[in-house]
Amino acid sequence: MSVGHSDSDDDEGDGTPKGGQGSRVATGQLARARTVLRRVMQNRFAVFGLVVVVALLVTAAFAPWIAPYEPTEQNYDALKEPPSLEHPFGTDTYGRDVFSRVVFGSRYAVFLGVVIVGIEMLIGVSLGLLAGYYGGWTEAGIMRLVDISLSIPAIVLALAIAGMLGGGLFPLIVAVSLVGWRGFARLVRGDVKSVMEEEYIESANAAGLSDFRVITRYVLPNAASSIIVYATLTIPTVILWSAGLSFLGMGVQPPKPEWGAILAAGRGDIDSAWWIATFPGLAIMLTVIGFNGLGDGLRDALDPRQVR
Amino acid sequence: MSLQRTQDAESTDALLAAEEVQKYFPIRSGILKRHTADVKAVDGVSFEIRRGETLGLVGESGCGKSTLGKTMMRLLDPTGGRIYFDGEDITDVSRKRLRQLRRDMQIIFQDPGSSLNPRMNVADLITEPMRSLTDWDKTKRQNRLYELIEEVDLQENHLTRAPHEFSGGQQQRIAIARALSVNPSLIVADEPTSALDVSVQAKILNLMEDLQEKYNLTYLFISHDLSVIKHICDRVAVMYLGELAEVAPADRLFETPKHPYTRALLSGVPRANAERMDDRIILDGSVPSPEDPPSGCRFHTRCQEYIGDVCETSDPELDAVGDGHVCACHHYD
Numbered sequence: 001m002s003v004g005h006s007d008s009d010d011d012e013g014d015g016t017p018k019g020g021q022g023s024r025v026a027t028g029q030l031a032r033a034r035t036v037l038r039r040v041m042q043n044r045f046a047v048f049g050l051v052v053v054v055a056l057l058v059t060a061a062f063a064p065w066i067a068p069y070e071p072t073e074q075n076y077d078a079l080k081e082p083p084s085l086e087h088p089f090g091t092d093t094y095g096r097d098v099f100s101r102v103v104f105g106s107r108y109a110v111f112l113g114v115v116i117v118g119i120e121m122l123i124g125v126s127l128g129l130l131a132g133y134y135g136g137w138t139e140a141g142i143m144r145l146v147d148i149s150l151s152i153p154a155i156v157l158a159l160a161i162a163g164m165l166g167g168g169l170f171p172l173i174v175a176v177s178l179v180g181w182r183g184f185a186r187l188v189r190g191d192v193k194s195v196m197e198e199e200y201i202e203s204a205n206a207a208g209l210s211d212f213r214v215i216t217r218y219v220l221p222n223a224a225s226s227i228i229v230y231a232t233l234t235i236p237t238v239i240l241w242s243a244g245l246s247f248l249g250m251g252v253q254p255p256k257p258e259w260g261a262i263l264a265a266g267r268g269d270i271d272s273a274w275w276i277a278t279f280p281g282l283a284i285m286l287t288v289i290g291f292n293g294l295g296d297g298l299r300d301a302l303d304p305r306q307v308r
Numbered sequence: 309m310s311l312q313r314t315q316d317a318e319s320t321d322a323l324l325a326a327e328e329v330q331k332y333f334p335i336r337s338g339i340l341k342r343h344t345a346d347v348k349a350v351d352g353v354s355f356e357i358r359r360g361e362t363l364g365l366v367g368e369s370g371c372g373k374s375t376l377g378k379t380m381m382r383l384l385d386p387t388g389g390r391i392y393f394d395g396e397d398i399t400d401v402s403r404k405r406l407r408q409l410r411r412d413m414q415i416i417f418q419d420p421g422s423s424l425n426p427r428m429n430v431a432d433l434i435t436e437p438m439r440s441l442t443d444w445d446k447t448k449r450q451n452r453l454y455e456l457i458e459e460v461d462l463q464e465n466h467l468t469r470a471p472h473e474f475s476g477g478q479q480q481r482i483a484i485a486r487a488l489s490v491n492p493s494l495i496v497a498d499e500p501t502s503a504l505d506v507s508v509q510a511k512i513l514n515l516m517e518d519l520q521e522k523y524n525l526t527y528l529f530i531s532h533d534l535s536v537i538k539h540i541c542d543r544v545a546v547m548y549l550g551e552l553a554e555v556a557p558a559d560r561l562f563e564t565p566k567h568p569y570t571r572a573l574l575s576g577v578p579r580a581n582a583e584r585m586d587d588r589i590i591l592d593g594s595v596p597s598p599e600d601p602p603s604g605c606r607f608h609t610r611c612q613e614y615i616g617d618v619c620e621t622s623d624p625e626l627d628a629v630g631d632g633h634v635c636a637c638h639h640y641d
Contacts, residue, residue: 199423202383207437207486208410221427 039301046297052290059103060110067100071257080273090275092266094255098276101257102283108258109287112173112242113235119177120238121231124184131185132192133215143189146182154179158241162250172251176241180234187230191223198222225302232295236288243284259284322356322392323526324380324413324494329353329389331372331379335599348598349375351550352389354626357494362520362527364541364558366534366573368595372550373530374418377496380528381413382406393494411441414487418499420479424471424486430457431467434485441490456485459522460515477508481515488519496528501536513540534577538562543632546570549606550598552626556633566635568613605638613639 040046059066075095083090089098127146131139149157158175165171195201195218204214243260245251252258254265259280266276330353332346349372357363365373378384380391382398390399398409414437417423424433434456438449457464460481471479480500487495497516501509517540519525531537537544538558545555546567554567565571572589591610596602602609608619618638626634627641 199417199419200425202378203415203417203423203483203486204425205383206381206410206415208407208441209436210440213440217428218425222425224427 036298036301040294040297043297043300045293046301047293049290049293049295049297052286053294056106056110056287056290060106063104063107067097067103069097069100071101071104072096072255073100080269080276082273083275089279090273092262092273092276093269096255098262098279101262102259102279104257105259105262105280105283106287108242108252108256109239109284112176113239116173116176116180116238116242117231117234119173120180120184120234121227123177124181125188125227127181128185128188128190129192129215129219132189132196133211133219135193139189142185146185149178150182155244158245159248159250162245167250167253169252172242172245175245175250176238179241180238183234184227184230188223188227191226192219195219195222225299229295229299229302232291232298236291239284239287239291321359321395323359323394324357324528325355325392326376326380327354327390327392329376329379329391330387331375331384332387345599346387348550348601350379350386351598351601353547353550353552354389355545355552355555357526357528359493359526360520360524361542362529362540364537364544365528365530365547366532366537366544367547369532370595370598371547372598373532373547374498376547377415377498377528377530381415381494381496382409383415407441410437411490412492413494413496414490414492415496415498416480416483416487416500419503420471420476420483421503423483424479426470426472429468429470430462430474430482433471433482434489437486438489452489456489459488459519460485475508476504477512480504480508480512484512484515484519488523491523492525494526494528496530498530499532500529502531502533509536516540534573546573549595549601551606551623552636553607554633554635554637555626556630556635560630560633564630566629566633566640567607567637568611568639569607570635572612605636613637615639 040050073096075091075097078087078091078095080093081087081091081095087097087099089102092098092101127142131142158179161175161178162171165174201214201218204218209217242251243258243263246253246258246260247264249264252261254261262280263277263284266273266278266280270277329350330348331350332348334343335345335347336342337344351372353376355363365376367373375384379386382391382401386399390397392398393409393413398406401409428436431453435449435453438444438452442449444452453467454464457467462478462481462485466474466478471482474482480503484500500516501512504512513536516527520527527540529537529541541558543555544558544561546553546561546569548569553569554561554565556566561570562574565574568589572591575589589612593610596606596609602620604618604620604622605611605624608614611619615638622638624636624638624641626636629635629640
C-alpha cells in the first residue's frame with residue numbers, strides 16, 4: 001500500500017537520489033505493495049474475501065453482459081418459477097429473473113458502499129484528526145458531539161433521517177452516512193492521540209514542521225492503515241444498513257433491483273417461492289463475509305513493522 | 309552564519325544557559341479535572357554550556373534529565389526560570405523565532421526506532437529539517453544530503469529505504485544526519501546510545517566526537533551510563549530528583565566526587581579491579597516521588613553522610629568546592 005509512504009508525491013520530490021530516482025522510488029512502493037499482497041495471500045480467509053470482493057466488482061462493472069435479462073423485465077408466462085437453466089435463481093411474482101436482479105443489485109451495493117464510506121471517512125477522519133491533534137476544547141467539543149449522537153439508537157436515527165427526507169437513494173446515503181461517521185471519528189481520534197505520543201512527533205517539532213505538514217506526513221500516514229482496515233470493515237456494515245433500510249421501505253424503492261428491496265418483496269412468498277428472498281440474502285451475506293475477510297487480512301498485512 | 313559567529317565570539321562564553329529552570333507536569337484528578345498536584349520533573353536547575361564543549365547530564369531514570377534536555381531546547385515549555393541561547397532569552401520567544409532557533413539547536417533521541425517516522429524514507433527524513441528550516445534550494449539540499457550520508461557512513465542505496473529496514477546503529481546514524489542537516493551549533497543528545505548494543509555504542513560515540521570536532525558542535529549529552537559520560541564529556545552535571553547535585557569537569561568528578569549521591573553512583577560503575585568493589589555504596593530504598601519530594605536536601609532520605617536537621621530543613625545551594633566544581637551538599641558548607 002502506498003498510503004502514507006510519500007517520498008515523491010509532494011512539491012519537489014526531494015529525497016530521491018540523483019539519477020533514475022523516479023524508477024527507484026516506484027520500485028520501493030511496488031515492493032511494499034507486493035509485500036502487503038503476499039501477506040494477504042498467506043491468509044486463507046483474506047484470499048477468500050479478496051476473491052469475493054473482486055467478483056463483486058467485476059459483476060457490478062459488467063452487469064449488463066452477465067445478466068441474461070433486463071432486471072425489471074416482466075414475464076407473465078413465467079411467474080414464480082423455481083430455479084432452472086433458463087432462470088438460475090428462478091423468477092419473482094412479476095416473472096422477473098431473480099439472477100439478473102441480483103446481478104444488477106451488486107451495482108447498488110458497490111455504489112452505496114463506496115460513496116457512503118467515502119462520506120463517513122471525510123467527516124469522521126477530519127473531525128477525529130482535529131480532536132486528536134489539537135486536544136483540549138476542540139477535542140471535548142467534537143467528542144461530546146459524537147457521544148450525543150451515539151446516545152440516539154442508530155436505527156432510530158437512520159429511520160428518522162430517511163423518513164424526514166422521504167424514501168430514495170439520496171436520503172438513504174445521508175441517513176447511513178450520518179450514522180457511520182462517528183465510528184471513524186472515534187477511531188481516528190484515538191489513533192491520532194496514540195501517534196501524538198510517539199517520539200517522532202517530537203522529532204517533527206524539533207524539525208520545525210508546520211501543523212499541516214505534521215498532520216499530512218506524520219499523523220495521517222501512521223494512522224492510515226487502521227483507517228483503511230476500518231473502512232474495509234465498514235463497507236459491509238454500510239451495505240447491510242442500506243439493504244436494511246431498503247428492506248424497511250425507507251431506501252431504494254422497488255422495482256429497482258436493490259438487494260434489500262428484492263428481499264423485502266420476496267419475504268411474503270418465502271413459503272411458496274423461497275428463491276426470491278434467498279438469493280439476494282445470500283448475495284448480501286457473501287459480500288459481507290468477503291469484505292470482512294479482506295479487512296482482517298489487510299489489518300494483519302498493513303503493519304509496517306511486522307516482519308514475517 | 310553560525311560559523312562566523314563562533315569565530316567572533318569568545319570561546320569561553322555560554323552557548324546555552326539555564327537559570328532556575330522548572331518544569332512541572334500537572335496532575336489532574338476528579339471529574340472536574342482539577343489541578344491537584346504537580347510532578348516536579350525539573351525543579352530549579354541552573355547551569356551553562358560553553359561553546360564547543362560537551363556537558364554530560366547524568367542521573368537515574370526518572371530524575372528529570374530528559375525533561376530538562378527537552379525543556380532547554382523548548383520542545384517543552386518551562387514552568388519557571390529562564391533559558392538563554394547565545395545570550396538571547398528564549399524562554400518566551402514567538403513561534404516564528406523558535407523555528408529560526410531550531411536551526412541552531414537540534415536533538416537526537418534515545419530510541420531511533422521510535423524517533424524516526426516509520427512512513428518516511430531515509431532521504432526524506434534527513435532532508436526534512438533543511439526543507440522546513442532553511443531556504444536552501446533543492447540542489448543545495450541534495451548536496452548536503454550526500455555530504456551527510458558520507459559523514460555518518462550510510463550508503464546511497466539506503467536512501468529510499470524505510471527506517472525499520474535498518475539496525476539500531478544505522479538508525480541512530482540516520483537520526484544524527486537528520487539533526488546535523490541544518491548545521492546546528494547545539495545538539496541535545498538524549499541518551500543516544502542507551503538503546504544500542506555495546507559494540508555499536510562505541511562507534512556512535514566516536515562518530516559524535518568526530519562530528520563535534522569537524523563542525524565545532526556543542527553537546528548536551530544526557531545519559532545514565534557513567535562510562536559513556538566519562539568517555540565523551542568535558543564537564544558533568546549530576547541530577548537527582550529534579551535538581552542538580554554536583555557539576556564538575558569530568559576528570560575531577562570521576563577522581564574526586566564530592567556529593568554523596570555522586571559517590572554512590574560512581575561506586576556502582578563496574579571496574580576491572582575487583583578488590584575495589586568492596587567499597588560500593590548501596591543506596592537504601594528507591595527514588596522518592598517527584599510529586600512530593602523530600603523537604604530540605606532531596607537526597608537526605610538516602611544519604612550516607614546525613615549530618616542532622618539541616619539536611620531536612622534547608623535545601624543546599626550549589627557552592628564552589630574547587631576549580632569549576634560545584635556541589636549542593638551541607639557537608640561542605
